[in-house]
Amino acid sequence: MSVGTPRGLASSGQKPIAEILHPLSAAEEPLSVTVNLGGDKTTRVEFDLPEYCVWRRYQDFDWLRTKLEDSQPTHLIPPLPEKFVMKGVVDRFSEEFVETRMKALDKFLKRIADHPVLSFNPHLNAFLTAKDLNKRQGLALLTKVGESVKYVAGGYKLRARPAEFCAMGEYLDTFNQKLGTIDRIAQRILKEQSEYLTELREYGTVYSSWVGLEDELRRPLEGVAGCVTTCCGALEDLGENMSQDFLPVLREYVLYVESMKNVLRKRDQSQAEYEARLEAAILRKQEDRSPMPVEVEKCQDKVECFNADLKADWERWQSNKRQDFKQLLTGMADKNINHYEKCQAAWESLITLLQDKQTEDKTSETN
Amino acid sequence: MTQMSCRDLFSEAMVEEGSTLVRRMEICVAEAEKRSGKNAVNMQETFTVYLIETRAKRTKQNSPDSLWRRYSEFELLRNYLLVTYPYIVVPPLPEKRAEFVWHKLSADNMDPDFVERRRIGLENFLLRVASHPVLSNDKILHHFLTEEHGWKEVVYETGFQAKADSRIRALSATFRVRNPDKRFMEMKHYSDQLQSHTSQLLRARARVADRLYGVYKVHGNYGRVFSEWSAIEKEMGDGLQSAGHHMDAYAASIDDILEEEEHYADQLKEYLFYAEALRAVCRKHELTQFELEMASQDLISKKQQHEELATGIVRTFSFKGMTNKLFGQEAPEQREARIKLLEELIAEGEDTVKEKTVECEEHVERAWVDMQRFKEQKDKDLREALINYAVMQISMCKKGIQMWSNAKECFLKM
Numbered sequence: 001m002s003v004g005t006p007r008g009l010a011s012s013g014q015k016p017i018a019e020i021l022h023p024l025s026a027a028e029e030p031l032s033v034t035v036n037l038g039g040d041k042t043t044r045v046e047f048d049l050p051e052y053c054v055w056r057r058y059q060d061f062d063w064l065r066t067k068l069e070d071s072q073p074t075h076l077i078p079p080l081p082e083k084f085v086m087k088g089v090v091d092r093f094s095e096e097f098v099e100t101r102m103k104a105l106d107k108f109l110k111r112i113a114d115h116p117v118l119s120f121n122p123h124l125n126a127f128l129t130a131k132d133l134n135k136r137q138g139l140a141l142l143t144k145v146g147e148s149v150k151y152v153a154g155g156y157k158l159r160a161r162p163a164e165f166c167a168m169g170e171y172l173d174t175f176n177q178k179l180g181t182i183d184r185i186a187q188r189i190l191k192e193q194s195e196y197l198t199e200l201r202e203y204g205t206v207y208s209s210w211v212g213l214e215d216e217l218r219r220p221l222e223g224v225a226g227c228v229t230t231c232c233g234a235l236e237d238l239g240e241n242m243s244q245d246f247l248p249v250l251r252e253y254v255l256y257v258e259s260m261k262n263v264l265r266k267r268d269q270s271q272a273e274y275e276a277r278l279e280a281a282i283l284r285k286q287e288d289r290s291p292m293p294v295e296v297e298k299c300q301d302k303v304e305c306f307n308a309d310l311k312a313d314w315e316r317w318q319s320n321k322r323q324d325f326k327q328l329l330t331g332m333a334d335k336n337i338n339h340y341e342k343c344q345a346a347w348e349s350l351i352t353l354l355q356d357k358q359t360e361d362k363t364s365e366t367n
Numbered sequence: 368m369t370q371m372s373c374r375d376l377f378s379e380a381m382v383e384e385g386s387t388l389v390r391r392m393e394i395c396v397a398e399a400e401k402r403s404g405k406n407a408v409n410m411q412e413t414f415t416v417y418l419i420e421t422r423a424k425r426t427k428q429n430s431p432d433s434l435w436r437r438y439s440e441f442e443l444l445r446n447y448l449l450v451t452y453p454y455i456v457v458p459p460l461p462e463k464r465a466e467f468v469w470h471k472l473s474a475d476n477m478d479p480d481f482v483e484r485r486r487i488g489l490e491n492f493l494l495r496v497a498s499h500p501v502l503s504n505d506k507i508l509h510h511f512l513t514e515e516h517g518w519k520e521v522v523y524e525t526g527f528q529a530k531a532d533s534r535i536r537a538l539s540a541t542f543r544v545r546n547p548d549k550r551f552m553e554m555k556h557y558s559d560q561l562q563s564h565t566s567q568l569l570r571a572r573a574r575v576a577d578r579l580y581g582v583y584k585v586h587g588n589y590g591r592v593f594s595e596w597s598a599i600e601k602e603m604g605d606g607l608q609s610a611g612h613h614m615d616a617y618a619a620s621i622d623d624i625l626e627e628e629e630h631y632a633d634q635l636k637e638y639l640f641y642a643e644a645l646r647a648v649c650r651k652h653e654l655t656q657f658e659l660e661m662a663s664q665d666l667i668s669k670k671q672q673h674e675e676l677a678t679g680i681v682r683t684f685s686f687k688g689m690t691n692k693l694f695g696q697e698a699p700e701q702r703e704a705r706i707k708l709l710e711e712l713i714a715e716g717e718d719t720v721k722e723k724t725v726e727c728e729e730h731v732e733r734a735w736v737d738m739q740r741f742k743e744q745k746d747k748d749l750r751e752a753l754i755n756y757a758v759m760q761i762s763m764c765k766k767g768i769q770m771w772s773n774a775k776e777c778f779l780k781m
Binding site: 182185192193202207217223329343347350355 | 754
């Protein structure tokens with residue numbers, strides 16, 4: 001450890017909470033990252049203030065992620081929201097798009113800050129404190145290229161993958177499939193609801209247009225038209241919520257699955273590398289009785305470390321996934337309940353209104 | 368106390384004034400059955416018959432009197448009432464063929480749901496007629512309810528078909544009448560609007576029902592995917608599986624919801640058809656008014672002709688005048704004969720005008736009373752229908768909340 005290495009963020013509950021605030025409008029604006037240090041200030045040596053702000057752009061997040069992947073290859077790095085969006089298809093400057101992206105980036109940072117190993121990473125530190133990240137961008141690109149070349153050229157053959165990692169792989173494949181299905185179902189629901197909404201609006205106007213023809217029936221007809229309008233509004237909100245909160249989280253998990261698969265592949269590769277070296281060393285040993293080279297032992301360590309890290313990360317990921325989906329699905333149920341509650345309230349107040357009128361009429365008749 | 372049958376109740380009706388049939392008698396269309404038989408062209412056909420049961424209220428008659436009737440017999444009854452009481456807004460029959468259907472409902476007349484709704488509609492028709500202050504006293508109606516065989520012959524014997532106004536006459540009256548009662552014209556306009564609005568509403572409602580069905584059913588897919596997903600999960604598995612079942616239940620719940628909404632549609636349909644009956648009364652006014660105008664016009668022209676012949680003064684152009692000038696005047700005996708004939712025609716014409724005036728005025732008076740009655744009934748019924756619709760919506764919302772709450776419980780256990 002060299003001097004000047006900043007102490008990591010304490011993991012005893014005094015973690016800083018990185019929050020992302022509203023971005024300014026206009027082109028690819030940097031987002032404001034607020035770092036709020038909860039708890040005891042004394043554990044935070046390297047940060048000047050208990051709460052401060054830095055501005056970061058999407059490509060800065062991308063840089064951070066790449067650096068984390070490179071420096072912590074045995075760990076699962078949370079995914080970023082999708083980098084490339086087709087210009088024609090999605091409005092990159094629309095409020096909804098920016099809001100959705102912001103929530104995803106917020107989650108990304110929080111997951112890293114939560115991680116017992118990743119939160120100590122110097123790159124995270126730099127991300128959160130440096131005035132200007134731009135200088136480091138160039139290097140990042142080069143390093144990324146280098147790594148990918150290595151992986152392509154690799155092609156080591158794996159002897160026997162331990163069962164637990166096979167199971168992980170299978171799980172991820174099936175889980176991915178299910179995520180895709182749920183995504184499609186959710187989209188279909190959105191479509192059907194949107195068509196229902198169109199017809200419902202038209203239906204409401206028919207009641208409204210009838211009002212002018214009647215006198216006694218005016219109130220009930222107006223009332224029904226009003227309730228239908230309220231239901232339309234509630235339905236709109238439901239749809240918005242589905243597309244802004246529900247679907248993005250699903251898609252994020254698809255990216256997560258991709259990252260996880262990547263890490264599994266890397267693990268396989270490091271195991272393959274170790275096995276190859278081991279084989280070579282054994283052959284040499286048989287020939288000239290030389291001791292096991294250090295590199296082979298280092299490789300073995302590396303593999304064992306990788307396996308341990310991966311297992312730990314997997315457990316954590318499973319646990320987080322469970323929480324996330326519990327929250328996501330409960331949220332979906334809540335929004336639907338909410339929608340029905342709004343509609344029910346509207347219809348109930350109409351009945352009260354009409355029944356009051358009825359008793360009003362009766363008393364005026366008897367008078 | 369002697370066992371009183373429904374037939375006796377009818378004779379009583381003549382005595383008791385102001386009390387409609389339905390107060391003294393329970394009427395219901397209890398069942399529907401499929402029958403086969405030969406039709407007019409000796410071909411085998413299948414049709415549905417409906418069981419009409421009647422029971423005298425006062426005497427606690429043990430078993431009801433009953434008979435079977437086809438839809439076509441109901442139609443015949445209604446046509447008879449339309450012709451016999453042209454100043455009454457005659458209650459409509461349920462539709463002959465299923466219309467305004469949303470995709471899941473079949474448009475098949477033999478479909479059991481359709482038959483059931485028709486049964487209810489026919490009962491409703493009978494109850495409306497039997498509670499009408501004028502219609503409920505009609506003998507043919509009484510026969511319809513009590514004499515299964517030979518009823519048709521009795522109806523035809525009334526000769527009502529001959530009294531029916533021809534379409535062409537009615538149409539021509541509509542175009543050529545000069546001074547129809549303003550109130551009737553307003554009422555006619557109202558009936559057009561009522562018809563337009565109810566049919567628009569029925570169409571829009573059917574489209575909404577279609578879409579809502581789609582939304583609910585797609586949620587059933589969640590049931591399947593949650594089930595599949597739960598298979599690869601450990602702690603999350605149970606919660607997901609149960610939640611999936613609730614999603615299936617949610618998807619299935621729409622069937623009952625929409626079935627119930629059909630009753631609302633039926634109530635709207637009744638008034639869609641009622642609008643037509645209202646318009647018929649207005650058109651009858653146009654016709655009687657027109658006939659009165661024609662008769663008056665005819666009388667005036669005959670009087671004029673008489674005057675011309677009697678005084679020799681020609682006021683207006685006439686062919687007779689023309690030919691007189693061209694071919695010479697006719698002989699005095701011929702003139703006398705024509706004057707005499709005209710006097711007879713004028714006397715007849717005056718009687719006709721008196722008749723038509725009475726007819727027209729009576730129609731206006733009686734129709735106005737019934738139209739007011741109809742308006743009050745319509746306001747009450749439609750208001751109730753709208754309130755019931757709101758109640759249905761509330762029930763649907765409650766069900767939705769229940770289902771999603773159940774699902775939420777399961778998600779929380781994940």
